[in-house]
Amino acid sequence: MSAKAKDKDRYTEVRNAKALRDYFVDERFEAGVALRGTEVKSIRAGRAQINDAFGRYEKGELWMHGAHIEQYAFGNIHNHDARRIRKLLLHRHQVRKIAQALDAGGRALIPLRLYFKGALVKVELGLCTGKKLFDKRETVKKKMQEREIDKEMKVRRA
Numbered sequence: 001m002s003a004k005a006k007d008k009d010r011y012t013e014v015r016n017a018k019a020l021r022d023y024f025v026d027e028r029f030e031a032g033v034a035l036r037g038t039e040v041k042s043i044r045a046g047r048a049q050i051n052d053a054f055g056r057y058e059k060g061e062l063w064m065h066g067a068h069i070e071q072y073a074f075g076n077i078h079n080h081d082a083r084r085i086r087k088l089l090l091h092r093h094q095v096r097k098i099a100q101a102l103d104a105g106g107r108a109l110i111p112l113r114l115y116f117k118g119a120l121v122k123v124e125l126g127l128c129t130g131k132k133l134f135d136k137r138e139t140v141k142k143k144m145q146e147r148e149i150d151k152e153m154k155v156r157r158a
Contacts, residue, residue: 012046014114016053021136023110023128029098031123032089033064033114036080038072043121045073048114055088055109055125057099062088064111064123088123101127 019025035043042048047070056063064086071079090098101107112124131139 012044012116014043014046014048014050016050016110016112018051019110019112019126019128021131021139023108023126023130024135025110025112025126025128026107027101027127028112029090029094029125029127031062031094031125033121033123034087034089035069035121038075038078039069039080040121041072041075042069043114044116050111050114050123053111055098055111057095057102057109060095062090062095062098062109064088067111067114088125098125098127 049068050066053067054065056065066083067086068082069080071082098109102109106129108128108130110126110128112126114121114123116122
């Protein structure tokens with residue numbers, strides 16, 4: 001193997017399973033996250049969850065609330081709090097655009113996935129509008145139809 005071969009287990013991605021089910025994603029943004037060292041190690045180990053997370057605009061900055069990054073197993077007394085509020089790092093014009101959309105109402109800032117880009121942890125944020133119950137039912141129907149079509153196509157190929 002070459003020296004540059006990447007270890008697949010080391011590069012993890014944490015997805016928000018509820019996001020695409022509960023929201024229509026209008027716009028996507030890539031943001032950095034201000035983290036402590038033990039948080040990065042926990043994310044690398046796959047010990048993070050963003051299903052209940054959301055973004056909030058406060059005092060000219062964006063913050064991620066509700067993200068759960070488990071305490072690092074080999075940490076010491078300086079380990080991080082699992083549910084602390086984390087600062088999102090974006091360009092000023094992006095923060096302004098998101099703030100205007102959130103102030104207008106009817107939209108939410110939802111983290112869609114948490115991933116590594118090189119050595120940095122990034123968050124893909126979605127500016128979303130909530131789905132109504134009938135929209136969710138429609139999505140489930142479409143998925144079921146796609147599964148049935150795929151199943152039929154597999155039978156025909158064989």
